[in-house]
Amino acid sequence: MTTSQPTATAHGSAPQVLPALRKIDYFIGKLAEIPAALLVAVEILILFIGVVARYFFHHPLVWVDELASILFLWLAMLGAVVALHRGEHMRMTAIVNKTGEHWRPMWNFVAVTACLAFLVMILFPAYEYVEEEMVIRTPALDIINAWRVAAILVGTVMMIIISLLRLVSFGNWKLTATGLAIVAVVAGLFHASVPFMQGLGNLNLLIFFVLIVGATILSGMPIAFSFGLATFGYLALSTTMPSLVVLSRMDEGMSQIILLAVPLFIFLGLLIEMTGMAQAMISFLASMLGHVRGGLAYVLVGAMYLVSGISGSKTADMAAIAPILFPEMKKRGAKQGELVALLSATGAQTETIPPSIVLITIGSVTGVSISALFTGGMLPGVVLAITLCVVVWARSRHEDLSHVQRTPLAQILRIGATAVPALALPFFIRFAVVEGIATATEVSTLGVAYAIVVGLLIYRRFDTRRLMPILIETAALSGAILMIIGTATAMAWALTQSGFSHSLATMMSTLPGGRAMFIAVSIAVFIVLGSVLEGIPAIVLFGPLLFPIAKQVGVHEVQYAMIVILSMGMGLFAPPFGVGYYGACAISKIHPDEGIRPIIGYMIALFIGIVVVAMVPWISIGFL
Structure with a gap:
């Protein structure tokens, strides 16, 4: 794929x-x-x-x-x-x-x-x-x-x-x-x-x-x-x-004007990689955790969480992080299959981290508040990060770090000071949305302006020759996504006019077991749909049909959004059909066969995290 x-x-x-x-x-x-x-x-x-x-x-x-x-x-x-x-x-x-x-x-x-x-x-x-x-x-x-x-x-x-x-x-x-x-x-x-x-x-x-x-x-x-x-x-x-x-x-x-956030956040994600902001964040995390067993794997999990809060694009996230961390992880003996497996798993883990393109899409097609989704998406990502870190800890207990030196505190502080402007960007973006300074569509433009200023004045890495290729890449990826949304919207309308949506609603609302069974079936369905149709088409097609049913059976719309997105993300990055997995392989230049066995443990950890999010509504709606 x-x-x-x-x-x-x-x-x-x-x-x-x-x-x-x-x-x-x-x-x-x-x-x-x-x-x-x-x-x-x-x-x-x-x-x-x-x-x-x-x-x-x-x-x-x-x-x-x-x-x-x-x-x-x-x-x-x-x-x-x-x-x-x-x-x-x-x-x-x-x-x-x-x-x-x-x-x-x-x-x-x-x-x-x-x-x-x-x-x-x-x-x-x-x-x-x-x-x-x-x-x-x-x-x-x-x-x-x-x-x-x-x-x-x-x-x-x-x-x-x-x-x-x-x-x-x-x-x-x-x-x-x-x-x-x-x-x-x-x-x-x-x-x-x-x-x-x-x-x-x-x-x-x-x-x-x-x-x-x-x-x-x-x-x-x-x-x-x-x-x-x-x-x-x-x-x-x-x-x-x-x-x-x-x-x-x-x-x-x-x-839909809200979808204009898609190309803008894709561009922002590519821009932070070009300006060195992503590298600054990763270097800071590595200086703190690089000396512990599995330290760089923990850095990968944390870096994906932070960078997702800036770019909103999994492609941009993985492309910004893998080239920086993977060479050093390989020097420490990490196997290639383990690297691509963890990279894929973190891609699924961070699907709910704002300003995720999937969050924006689900809000646009279901009417759920984008601001509420941005607020509710933070903790579910933390829960899945914890489950992944448990697997990292279990697999790295015997890692040999005799040749790795601990970074002195003074150097950590110096690297941290350099990373502060980059670390501030995710918080700046969320603050601008929550405080009403800009909408979810507009806030990316503030992020772009911030990244340009920081890249020019602080990190001094702003290659104007790369701007046109980045703009073209943004347009191509955006066009591919928006074309899917357009044709999927037409298909969803045709399904609705045929009466299929009414039949589906009736079937789902009458499942034995009520709320619990509805959530369980939704998890299974979106894992499959995420694998076969990818995330955005699945959400555009079935989101408008299933969200009213979720509300009817007593599931909060924000919690249901988190369940749906995480389940879809797990399918999206799970081989053999998950397209996100093959994207991770392409970015890391690792053959897909090498990651099949290592990724099983991470997929199990993700599934456990999804079940926890489904069982504890507060994780998704506690700060609304």
């Missing part, structure tokens, strides 16, 4: 096409990357100006949120284009990778063709959607809303071109023609079966949302496009609803 990592490839290697086509491919890539990167920077600037005007000058700028929302949809779609061009859309490749070198190109071809099929299907509805929005004007700026939704049409056209170039890149015209013919035949069969399918009723849910989604995801198709293809097919072939509704629901899912 691969994730939105730079090392992942969604459609194979870089295209080996004719020189003219290669130039087109390069041009399309730059045409998406540069505007997307600039949009990230502009969004940061706009929101920062809004915070300053409102809080410091007491003069709110009413147009800020509107302009940010207009640009955000363009950022989401251009980011999705960049992710497709760079091969960074989230996809599951565990099955495909086992088919061998001979069959893997065929599966990659199928994935490209399926993506192309979805994009072609939504092309005309996207044009209709732009036409429909021509008559709507925005309230503050008085701009025709078609300028905003045109982002979907432009992004779709660019992704179609990229997909066609990928098909040509396989270099086998017979394979290309065969694949396109198969897609055409399958599409024709589905179209011819419309009268039959419309008579199947809710059995179509099984066909489209279980069989088709399952088959396309297992074949290596990016998850976002899999969701979109199944939803479009369901509405077009088995209902009388207009296909335009898919575009409107995708727009609704990707345009």
Whole structure:
């Protein structure tokens, strides 16, 4: 399985096409990357100006949120284009990778063709959607809303071109023609079966949302496009609803202003690594604990907790910490499998640490207060950290530290003084949200400004040459995430309209055992969903359905959010399907096979921690 990592490839290697086509491919890539990167920077600037005007000058700028929302949809779609061009859309490749070198190109071809099929299907509805929005004007700026939704049409056209170039890149015209013919035949069969399918009723849910989604995801198709293809097919072939509704629901899912926090916190996470803030924190922790058995493992657990409070992105967290700690841990005799296992486990442990992107997502789709989630997410992470540290202690009792010298107190204090500006950032972010200085969306801009000042004036590590690559990486990862949220929102709407949500609510609310059984089933379900669908798609799809039931059976919404997120995180980082585990392997450059056995103990510890959080509501809601 691969994730939105730079090392992942969604459609194979870089295209080996004719020189003219290669130039087109390069041009399309730059045409998406540069505007997307600039949009990230502009969004940061706009929101920062809004915070300053409102809080410091007491003069709110009413147009800020509107302009940010207009640009955000363009950022989401251009980011999705960049992710497709760079091969960074989230996809599951565990099955495909086992088919061998001979069959893997065929599966990659199928994935490209399926993506192309979805994009072609939504092309005309996207044009209709732009036409429909021509008559709507925005309230503050008085701009025709078609300028905003045109982002979907432009992004779709660019992704179609990229997909066609990928098909040509396989270099086998017979394979290309065969694949396109198969897609055409399958599409024709589905179209011819419309009268039959419309008579199947809710059995179509099984066909489209279980069989088709399952088959396309297992074949290596990016998850976002899999969701979109199944939803479009369901509405077009088995209902009388207009296909335009898919575009409107995708727009609704990707345009929520709270989700603007996703790219901003991703950028902040990459920025703290570049400015040396992450290294300062880790060095301070290592100076205090480096001389004890398992000391650097404890540092890893603590560093992931602290850095998660800054970046909100697990990818950024792991990328900032692993290169700093792993070389010294290897010198002390730590096995590679143990390192990647612990890194993965800490990734799951810190899913609730604010400002986690998952917290922001679950708040946006369920209506739970983001501030309450930020407050409630602190202690559950501590509980899981304790369970992981117990495993570290058990495994490091016989570690040989005869060659390790204890850091003198004076040096610890000196390193600690250097780390104070970095250590202050997580507290600054939480203080700004809790005190109402900035919203969960805006607060990241204050963090970015803080990191820039600290990087320039204190740590003197601010490489302007890395800014553009970081902005592009932010746009690509954000586009991959937001595309999933958009198509998953459309799928969730289709499930709701079919009556599935009512049936699910009835089944879950009538489980024997009441509250305890509901929580137990939720833990099991989200561990599986986190492993198969990854965290954000699972939450967008099932969060709105299950949270009202949780409230009905007496589970506080914040506690239920912690249970759901931690369970999902455990599945996300648990092999063999957990995509987060393979991301940790890619970052640490360790083969996945080496971590399979060591991670079992950590997964058991995480499960015990989740059970404790589920049994003791105070851990999640005690400080609300």
